[in-house]
Amino acid sequence: MEFYGENACFLEQYITFKRNMGYALKNIYTFKMFDRFTVENGATTVGLTKELADKWAEKRPNESNVTRYRRVNDITNFSIYLNHLGYQSYIPRQLKSYQTTFTPYIFSQEELNSFFTACDTIEVHRQSTMKYLLPTVFRMIYGCGLRVNEALLLKCEDVNLDEGYIIIREPKNDLDRILPLSSSLTNVCALYRMRCLRTHNPRNYFFTQKNGQPYASDTIYRWFRRILWKAGISHGGRGMGPRVHDLRHSFSVHSLAEMSRKGLDLYVHTYFQR
DSSP: OOOOSTTHHHHHHHHHHHHHTTOOOOOOHHHHHHHHHHHHTTOOSSSOOHHHHHHHHSOOTTOOHHHHHHHHHHHHHHHHHHHHTTOOOOOOOOOOOOOOOOOOOOOOHHHHHHHHHHHHHOOOOTTOTHHHHHHHHHHHHHHHTOOHHHHHTOBGGGEETTTTEEEEOSOTTSOOEEEEOOHHHHHHHHHHHHHHOSSOOTTSBSSBOTTSOBOOHHHHHHHHHHHHHHHTOOOOOTTTSOOTHHHHHHHHHHHHHHHHHTTOOHHHHOOOOO
């Protein structure tokens, strides 16, 4: 896990402990950041002093309330853990639960048409497979209502183009789910597979780089911003959207609207994706 400060072995133990308790804890960035923070601030003992805890809890520039809440409370719980082990560590007062005022951006049908047209025609390096990947991954995110990492972590064995469905494994709520593919999306995926996947190892990532690793979400987001610009869809700046995740929100809204238009009982025909 590559921790270097005075708390290094205890951070590793804590993460293992939480995982054994059933918590996924896939992202340990906060703990790496805290480890680096203690080194930079010259901490020489295990645990937190009040001075160190207060400095850690300070709101950072451009930091949202939700990010600060999670960052501070993660380390508060770590400090509680240290006290249970017998180490004296100052326990900061937990922050009050945040109230988000964020409003998702819902793409109109016209904007989606412009977005996917731009996606299909965006200029890429001549030898790059991005010209096939971008139209596929963004249609997958919107057409199936996926989180970006759910799309990027799909394995070839999870994409069944013969029967038209995908399997999302170990998602955010740990409930695997099977999602149907439309015929048009199936065709797009088939073209991508033919052009970009030279081998068909079931354990390979479906959206794979040349080194066999999945693409990073930051890479997809950078292309997303370029496509927005080409499509003439304005971006409100950092934290304002549209975000890649808003394709998922748009899928949900458009699906509900279509079911309502058809006169379906929304309480019967919908389920919640957490």
